[in-house]
Amino acid sequence: MAVKSIFQLQPYSMLLNLLFFLLFICSSHCDELQILMHFKSTLKEPILLVFDSWIPDNHVCNFTGIVCDRNEKVKEINLAEKNLSGTVSADSLCSLELLERVSLGSNFLVGSISDHLMNCTSLKYLDLGFNSFSGNVPALSSLSKLKFLNLNLSGFTGAFPWKSLRNLTNLTFLSLGDNLFDRSPFPLEVLNLQNLYWLYLSNCSIEGQISESIGNLTLLENLELSHNYLSGRIPDGITKLTKLRQLELYENSLTGDFPVGFGTLTSLVSFDCSSNNLEGDISELRFLTKLVSLQLFENNFSGEIPEEFGEFRFLEDFSLYTNQFTGSLPQKIGSWADFNFIDVSENSFSGPIPPEMCSKDKLTDLLMLQNKFIGGLPATYGNCSSLVRLRVKNNSLSGIVPTGIWSLPNLSLIDLALNQFEGPIAPNIGEAKSLAQLCLANNRFSGVLPETISEDTSLVAIDLSLNQFSGNIPSTVGKLQTLSSLHLENNFFTGPIPDSLGSCVSLADVNFASNLLSAKIPASLGYLPSLNSLNLSNNNLSGEIPESFSSSRLSLLDLANNELVGHVPSSLLIFKSSFTGNPGLCIDQNGDDLKSCSSNYNNAKGHNKTILMASCFIVGALVLLFSLSYFLYMKSRKSNQEIPIRSFNSWDMKQFHVLQISEEHIIKALKQENLIGKGGSGNVYRVVLAGGEQIAVKHILNGERSRSCGASSTLVAKENGRSSEFDAEVAMLSSIRHVNVVKLYCSITSEDSSLLVYEYLPNGSLWDKLHCSYEEISTMDWKIRYDIAVGAAKGLEYLHHGCKRLILHRDVKSSNILLDEHMKPRIADFGLAKILQASGERDSASIVAGTYGYMAPEYAYTTKVDQKSDVYSFGVVLLELVTGKKPVEKEFGEYIDIVHWVCSSIAREKNMVDLVDSRISEDLKEDAAEVLRIALYCTARMPTSRPSMRMVVQMLEDVEPSACKVDGDQESIM
Template identity: 65%
Template sequence: MSNRSTFLHRNFLNLLTFSFLFLFISFSKANELEALLQFKATLQKSNSNAFDTWTKEYAICNFTGIVCDSNQNVKEINLVGQNLSGTVSFDSICSLESLQKLSLGSNLLFGRISDHLSNCTSLQYLDLGFNSFSGEVPDFSSLSQLKFLNLNGSGFSGLFPWKSLENLTGLTSLSLGDNLFDESQFPLEVLKLEKLQWLYLTNCSIEGKIPEGIGNLTLLENLELSYNNLFGRIPDGITKLTKLYQLELYSNGLTGKIPEGFRNLTSLAYFDVSSNKLEGDISELKFLTQLKSLQLFENQFSGEIPVEFGDFRFLEELSLYTNRFTGPLPVKIGSWAEFKYVDVSENFLTGPIPPDMCKQGKLEELLVLQNKFSGLIPENYVNCSSLIRLRMNNNSLSGIVPRGIWSLPSLSIIDLTFNQFEGPVTLNIGEAKSLAQLYLANNKFSGELPDTISEASSLVAINLSSNQFRGNLPAKLGELQKLSSLHCEYNLFSGIIPDSIGSCVSLNEVNLASNSFTGEIPASLGSLPSLNSLNLSDNKLSGEIPARLSSLKLSLLDLSNNRLVGHIPDSLAISVFNSSFDGNLGLCSDNIRNFRQCSPISGTSRGSRTFIFCFTAGASIIILSLACFIYMKFRYNNQDTSMNRPDSWDMKHYRALSFSEEEILRELKTENLIGKGGSGNVYKVVLHNGKQLAVKHIWKSAYGDGMSFRSGSSILPKGKRYSPEYEAEVTTLSSVRHVNVVKLYCSIMSEDSYLLIYEFLPNGSLWDRLHGSQKIKMDWMVRYQIALGAARGLEYLHHGYDRPVIHRDVKSSNILLDEQMKPRIADFGLARILQVDAARDSTNVIAGTLGYIAPEYAYTSKVNEKSDVYSFGVVLMELVSGKRPVEPEFGENNDIVQWVFSTMRNKDNTVNIVDSSISEALREDAAQVMRIAIHCTARLPALRPNMRMVVQMLEEVEPCKLTGIVVDIETDKGKNQGHVQ
């Protein structure tokens, strides 16, 4: 063959090869493009432009979130935090043969993960964390190249395939925490992953002991096993992990001491073993000079705090509270470290407060309460402008509080109660613009309360009780518009009570008892809308009781031991306040015994008076006999109430009452029955003055008949039994004061009957108005106001107390509506107040109603505030969609939450699931609330907002204010029309 022929032949072959490669690459690119577009088609975006470039007009390698290798093949997909929702098509993704990294974390992805994920055999990095997937985790055995695996907070449940991890020997990071996996022993398969640098197994239902073999993972820099069911000792093997930077074992049941050799962990910066049962001293920690955060609280540690802590240069967070530590705090502590907070409360520490904990100017919280500290507050702290919380109560501190403390600009709480401080509150307290709580009770403070305190405009609570303050209360006290609690009892205050106090519109309780106040009771107190408790006893007050006090809804009133004169207002002259006026010889009342009558009969002869007296007595006997007859007839002829009348009743008042127990009892008859529940009947009672009440009668038969049952650890005899529902309802409602929570007026108990008397709500429940026989047509403005009001009621329960109140049965039938369609949270039969010392802030009793129960109930039985949030999210879905929580159209074993998630694909679909009866102009507003409902019903509790956040979100989507919206109410009695403004 000639040279020319050879040359042409070679060129032909090269051209053929090039053409083949071109066609192959083009075909490959087409396949990759098709795979990416198929992946995109299964997802949706919300407020994101992630897919704007994912079109055929752009090269694949220019797609947002796509990284290509040198051959222009897709190497990485990174779409973290893009607000994507929908199900993931792993069969299309795994057809990308060069794909090494897939990052889809922090989105709203849901559904089950298909087995096609096992085809992604080239993956080295997989991040699916913080999503809302369901079902079990698929087998990972085929992903042998994987180095990074993050499924944290992704919504998975069931059994985790621990066995499949044995093939992933190259893993350096494994994060599986915050999922509702079935309980399992510590997975020994993990101990074979010797290249691990990061292991996060917090809150994934692991139980048993931490194995000694944990020491094999010598490359570990981060180990987190918190919030599981681990017990036993911390294994000695952990002391071999010398590269550890972070070690978290909090909220388990670990016991024993910190192991010897712990000093070897010299790289440790973050150490948290709080909320366990560990004991012994902490001398092993004095060698860990790199520590930044040390959390040992809620254990049983003892001994002294190592003096070496004073030389730690990096320590920022120190929490040692609720242990048994003794001795002093190291005097040099904080001299070098930029402390952010120090909490050594509830120990047995002694000696002075170290002077330098805020030396670096970063300290925000200094909490040393309930110890035995003595001496002065060091002068250095007047320069601590970063300080937000200062709590030194329950110690033996003394001396004068440095002047600059009172005016610290960021300080929110000063709590110095139960010490021996003396001297004045200085004028500069008016500069404390952030101060909300001022607690100085049980000290030796003296002098006058400065007028400038009225300039501390953020004050919510003032407690100055049991001191030696004297002089007048500041005349401008009324400028404190946020003040809700004022306690000045047991001091030497004198002069008049300033009339301006009536301008403190948020006041809930006022106690000025045991002082030397003179003059009249300010009538302005009667204008305080929230005032619930008023104690002015043991003063020198004179004049008449202002009639305006009658308008208050008080649970406590004490005006005893003053110099008051005149008529006791009839609305205050009730049995619950019988002793509230003692020691005022000038008072009179026609209603309270032991007080002289205000209107004696005059202008009649002695004989006439005798006749009137006899006539009155005779008439009283006749009336009493008639009442007894009616009562006996009621007793024997009205058996439908299931109550045999006992000889005595125990009636407890929680608010001022205008009725007696007899008036309640005689109205409990069949014609007044308005509802039946699992625990008893509900009656509507109309009083003689026209006031309407609802009475819940809890059946004794629900808890056994004629038998004692246990309450706590004791056995209550017959005649002193309390049903669980009765205790729960009374405990919760008797202390609640909120416009969106139903009012409990009193309770009545006998040996076989439990009665709760609360306000009557004429429009029934939200369930009735949305789904029941009393269903009405409500436009969005009405529904929105119901949603917001109910949210505010729950917010108060969760955040308005020192301990959150968990309702545990939030549902539309427990949201009652008044005559203006304003909501009240009701039926606290399942509520519990979380115990302060509850290690996990949860209870272990499954309760609630099908369709509203949070998913964690089924797996862990753990109930907390986030469980209420889930249930409230279901209520929001009812309000928006008009559908019940469980409907046949949702499919077998599905509820409204699953239906909403599966139906919603984009913004338009969200609008489409809005109730068709809602006007077109407001449907987008309703759709916004549906999005809030989706947040509330996140499968993982940690991803749900708290109720305070829910209220804020609802307030942000308030629809345009409209008036004159008609609410058509259809009842069995016909059609009525009302107007909601």
């Protein structure tokens, strides 16, 4: 009976066990649901609806980014690159007891990570990199199961807990770089992690010597220790790392030569030890036959390049500039692989240029300046259609330049200066549509300057000085609308200066000295809006000095030793010796070098008083008659010179914002007295509407495409017709609605003119405030500058992340950040902007677009650019705001910009606070130094190391000065 009872009860027992099991499963599921919902609550909903599936009615294993094990317990959280923002609650996540993987990298997460992270003892994979966290990294010692740890560019600061790495012996991947940790010695704790295959410690403030025990990490395939404060020799132990594929040691203070046995690292594909103080020969590298990229520049290496380098069949990038190498380059170098870059400048190389570096038609940069190369340019490079930069300046090269080189389609820079080249410039130079700079100075070139050069409408700078050119300057030179610098001095040019030169509205520097030019100086030169330096000395020019020169803003003028006559305008007498050697010139009063106009007149009158009086009467009457006619003509012309007034019915107006605007009122207001700015992109006028509102109107003549160029100006290719800049700005700005982007009210077009009507911003540009007036900048304490930085960052963030079609500005600089009456910033000038491809691929530009001093370094080796190029330019603006200095200053040194100057100062252990503008209040300099740190992130050499603009905004807001309150409405969208 008892047995029967037991069997009778067994089904009930099984049912009870099942019930308990289901309750357990339900309880477990509910706990994990609660934890994940709490985790979600700390995050802001991104643009992509990542959390659509994260609802209570759904099973947690079906949540986006969640992976469960067989028992439906949460095992992984994979939410990298999801545009997440907000904070991370580590204490709640660590309640997921079986959690093995947390991947939150490449988001916009902020705040600190608490010590509760220690409770995630099951973690094997942790990725928090590329975020904007703050505070210290918590101790990691309890995460003993970790195999993958990525905190790269995560925003953490303070002292890193190196000692806590001792227990993490399972680590295979460790990436801690690009964080502003406190300085610390080389971390010996890392040397116990013998399972590592990847170690990235670049740019995290490590100092001292690399430990000899680095050789313990024999499984390493990637070792990056760049951009630190490391010193001493490369240890012998590094030669034991025979599996290394990438070794980066650049931007340290390493000394000595390569250790014996370095050649055993035969698996190396990429090696960069540039910008150190290394020395000796590089014979140890001759065994590294798998190298694809070798960067040794800016060291003290010497000796010859091993002949074995000519047999490196995978080598693509080869950079040795600024060393002490001698001898010849192996003649086969670059002839095997898709060779794309060589820079051996500033050495003592001799012998001929290797002929086959473009055998695969991949070479983009051939840079060999300041050496002792001999012979000619190999004819093979005349077929190198991929070539972008050709620089062989200051060598002993000779012969005739191969004809094909002049017409290469992608070539933007030809620099053959300081050699012994001869022969003509081939007429096919007109086919070089990408050519921006042509530098042939100090050679033996001869013949005429081909008319076809006027077809190279991308040209920014021409220097043909100290050659043997002859004939006339092409009359069509006026087509070069982007030309900024034109040097033809010390040649044999004859004939007149072309009047069309006055159409080169970007010209800033003109030098035609020591030629055989004749006829009158064109008055059109005096009307050039950007002209700063003009040297026409030592020619045969005649006639009077054009009256238009009186109102020009020249800083240098030299007309000496010509045949000029007449009166020297008093406004030009500041150029004291600029008029000597012109016997026919005179001034109002006696001078050291020029005679008085009045004494000249009296002598003439004494010679033949009667005839002169009669002549003067007749001439005076004629002059009066002509003057009256000319006055009436000029008065009529002046009222119409800015813009031709057609029938108002011929104008087409497209309005983008509601504003009572009449095209008739605007067009009639475009007069000289309303002019507030000039530039290559057109004149800008201030117009007051009937209701009292003020607007700014940019006038662009159809058929023109111009931008000022030079040391601090924009480089850009000329595009077709009117539409290039006008249509670019209209397309971008008409769809943008953001308080930190300049507002475009409407566009007005006719057959020959185009107008863009903007909101009027009375405080001008940030450049003007920072660099053009001491009185202005003295009123800009850090509170104002910080607000400008945040506002401008939010404007760029909107362009990069908030627009339906994401926008690259491509010309971010302080002169394109305008300020309203409250000093709130607006991003302006979208003439170079591009809409990003929907695929998110990097944009391909046919020529450099941007401004010297602001352009990202990747322009030196690629035409592929993305938002990170804008981030770099914005970083330069931040440096301007913090230091008060221009992007390029004489005090930095030749070829040194503000980024290099700041980094070099910090490398010399200069305190960041010492770099802050002295006009900023002492109590705010520490706050400004925090923004300097952010600027260094933005101007990182590698684009991938720079934060996004969304991350930049977050970082700036995190360092808000306590006394500086940013307007909460600033980020709202209009």
